[in-house]
Amino acid sequence: MKLILTIFLLLFPAAVRADAVLAAMTIRSGTILTADHLSLSEMTLPGAATDPKALIGMEARVNLYANRPIRPEDVGRPTLVERNAIVPLVFNAGGLLIMTEGRALGAAGVGETLRIMNLASRSTVFGTVTSDGSVIVNPNRF
Numbered sequence: 257m258k259l260i261l262t263i264f265l266l267l268f269p270a271a272v273r274a275d276a277v278l279a280a281m282t283i284r285s286g287t288i289l290t291a292d293h294l295s296l297s298e299m300t301l302p303g304a305a306t307d308p309k310a311l312i313g314m315e316a317r318v319n320l321y322a323n324r325p326i327r328p329e330d331v332g333r334p335t336l337v338e339r340n341a342i343v344p345l346v347f348n349a350g351g352l353l354i355m356t357e358g359r360a361l362g363a364a365g366v367g368e369t370l371r372i373m374n375l376a377s378r379s380t381v382f383g384t385v386t387s388d389g390s391v392i393v394n395p396n397r398f
Contacts, residue, residue: 314332343359367385
């Protein structure tokens, strides 16, 4: 039996073991993660991130506690637009360009979808945050 298990472990190491990324210390929400914030566990933990390189440079979206696994949904791109910020709102479809201001109803980073309240009409729309902090309205989601 040990021989079979040994052969299995040698042939399929990834199927048996996947390192889990843990928080090396307590990390407050909003902190940009560095290599010092992360540690690896040799245990397989369901739902835990497995690649520390993918987490470096990301922002903690929730408080992360020491020696607890970090899940991919616990982190996101660094926040560019804060909740309640006034942002330029851009709608561009079929040659029609409308620019106005909106209030962010959440926080988001570049490329993330965000709910925005159009200050002129008080209607709520969804848009994608761009690198300059403006929000491009998705014409299919308002």
